[in-house]
Amino acid sequence: MTVFSRRPGFGAQPPQTNPFAYDVSRHSRVDPALVHFSLVQQFRGPAGARRLAVGPDQCLYIAAGTSVHLYDAQGRPLGLKSLNAEAHAVAMAGDGSLYVGLRDRVAVFAPNASRAVVWASPGERTWISGVAAGKNDVFAADSGNRVVLRYDRSGKLVGRIGGRDTERNVPGLVLPSPFLDVELHPDGLLRVNNPGRHRVEAYTVEGDLEVVWGKPTAAIEGFCGCCNPVSLAILPGGDIVTSEKGLPRVKVYSVHGKFQSVVAGPGSFPENARIGAGGIAPNGMRASLDAAADARGRVYVLDTATALIHVFARKPEAAFGRRHAG
Amino acid sequence: MSSPENPKPPLAAGTLAEPTMNPTPSDSTPPVSRRQFLRDGLRAAGVAGLGGVAGLGAARTGAREYYWQIDPDKCVRCGRCATECVLQQSAVKCVHAYAICGYCELCTGYFNPEPNALNTGAENQLCPTSAIRRTFIEDPYYEYTIDEQLCIGCGKCVEGCSRFGNGSLYLQVRHDRCLNCNECAIARVCAGDAFRRVPVDQPYLLRTAPPAH
Numbered sequence: 291m292t293v294f295s296r297r298p299g300f301g302a303q304p305p306q307t308n309p310f311a312y313d314v315s316r317h318s319r320v321d322p323a324l325v326h327f328s329l330v331q332q333f334r335g336p337a338g339a340r341r342l343a344v345g346p347d348q349c350l351y352i353a354a355g356t357s358v359h360l361y362d363a364q365g366r367p368l369g370l371k372s373l374n375a376e377a378h379a380v381a382m383a384g385d386g387s388l389y390v391g392l393r394d395r396v397a398v399f400a401p402n403a404s405r406a407v408v409w410a411s412p413g414e415r416t417w418i419s420g421v422a423a424g425k426n427d428v429f430a431a432d433s434g435n436r437v438v439l440r441y442d443r444s445g446k447l448v449g450r451i452g453g454r455d456t457e458r459n460v461p462g463l464v465l466p467s468p469f470l471d472v473e474l475h476p477d478g479l480l481r482v483n484n485p486g487r488h489r490v491e492a493y494t495v496e497g498d499l500e501v502v503w504g505k506p507t508a509a510i511e512g513f514c515g516c517c518n519p520v521s522l523a524i525l526p527g528g529d530i531v532t533s534e535k536g537l538p539r540v541k542v543y544s545v546h547g548k549f550q551s552v553v554a555g556p557g558s559f560p561e562n563a564r565i566g567a568g569g570i571a572p573n574g575m576r577a578s579l580d581a582a583a584d585a586r587g588r589v590y591v592l593d594t595a596t597a598l599i600h601v602f603a604r605k606p607e608a609a610f611g612r613r614h615a616g
Numbered sequence: 617m618s619s620p621e622n623p624k625p626p627l628a629a630g631t632l633a634e635p636t637m638n639p640t641p642s643d644s645t646p647p648v649s650r651r652q653f654l655r656d657g658l659r660a661a662g663v664a665g666l667g668g669v670a671g672l673g674a675a676r677t678g679a680r681e682y683y684w685q686i687d688p689d690k691c692v693r694c695g696r697c698a699t700e701c702v703l704q705q706s707a708v709k710c711v712h713a714y715a716i717c718g719y720c721e722l723c724t725g726y727f728n729p730e731p732n733a734l735n736t737g738a739e740n741q742l743c744p745t746s747a748i749r750r751t752f753i754e755d756p757y758y759e760y761t762i763d764e765q766l767c768i769g770c771g772k773c774v775e776g777c778s779r780f781g782n783g784s785l786y787l788q789v790r791h792d793r794c795l796n797c798n799e800c801a802i803a804r805v806c807a808g809d810a811f812r813r814v815p816v817d818q819p820y821l822l823r824t825a826p827p828a829h
Contacts (some may be wrong), residue, residue, distance in 0.1 A: 308693075308694055308695035309695055309699070309770075310693075310695040310698060310744065310770035310771060310772045311695065311772075311775075312693070312729070312742070312772050312775035312776050312779065313729070314729050314779070317729070464721075464756055465718075466717075466718020466719070466720050466781065466782065467718060467781070467782050486718070486720060486721065486756065487756070488722070506722050507730070508729050508730055509730075514780065515722075515724050515779070515780025515781070516718065516720040516722050516723055516724045516780050516781045517718060517720060517780070517781070518780075535780070536724075536779050536780035536781075537779075537780075566778045566779040566780070566783075567778075567779060567780050567781060567782075567783075568777055568778035568779065568780070568781050568782050568783025568784075569689075569778055569783060570689065
């Protein structure tokens, strides 16, 4: 298309600023005093990366395309495990079994196995977007049905968690977009994000709702936009890492939901922030973040818009203050 | 404009036709007087001029086979659709892809970034003309509809929805209003170069599915 330039004196000049701007610039900047982590490493992950997890071996497992890619802690690729369907999420159990969420099924790689066993689909509407593995159970976050599926280790579906149940006082998960995540906390409770309600919820493995925290606000202590957080991770001490889209930021909360610190703000993910949650990145992915933590407390953040893995470590002065705070 | 039906581009207005008057004197041809030459020459020029007018008409007819439209994936919500259209109220309107919408309680296309409360108070609304209606469906879901009589196409709601949500709100040129100017005043200054010509039988660039995740 030809773009014509305006001639001087012909009509109004184009506006230099947008009088209808949607301004969240105030929240795009994060108070440096709140940022307790610094970037220590960055490397490019596989194309189409969606979710990542850190295994007990401290290696990084990334669900991307129809594979799970394995990287060491320095970001060196070590191999991959192939599937015959898109890998949406990944988790590794303590014994080395690898659980991969496909669209509507869970695939299991036994330790050192190259071929997966795929469990039966619970239904057509199932859209798995997160996986967590415990000693006796495997949990799959089903965005399509707005529940967390509980399986035993043999693949038998034994429960559904988080669905609306007035008798058990469970209001239900609200998912405007498919970003349900689940993590198994060391305290034995599941942590599930409820993006439409801007909350993190704690459930027993039987499905009782125990703890709820989080509030909607663009301010740093809350969850911004229409539907956040989009993913969770657990730090070694039990603190909870949340990731948000729209204003891409990663933060740490205490186990009771008290805001602790910022891992990375929107300035760390400029391309993600520019595209926005509703846009499509050049790689065809939606712009969101996923995080995982290793045993040393380093936080790995996957930016799906760029497929970059950002590795953050706690600043020494922040670690010192944290040790002496309580 | 070249097309399979019109392989040759029509002549633009004022373009002179190729000289067809090139009499070659021969024995069988009587000599042409100066008066005859001028009369035939004017007649030929008139025919050529008519051809030019016809060509212009064809060009305009050809232009009507295409409409201006906004590619929602290129739109950067610069606000110029509201200020640059030759119509007093822009022909660009916000449209809503309900299949993509999350029916959010806190719709970032409806509420300003820091609302006092999640209600329909004017101070909480993002739209400068209150062109979005919010209707309760069931807890916690709300439906949002665009009042096109009020919408000025500023794209503020589109930015809110695209930044945080699924991008179900987006801008389109409404052809019941658009004059389909040959040189669209908005397209000339579109910051995202999002305006393009589309065939009249496919006049809208609709969003039907959310981006993959």
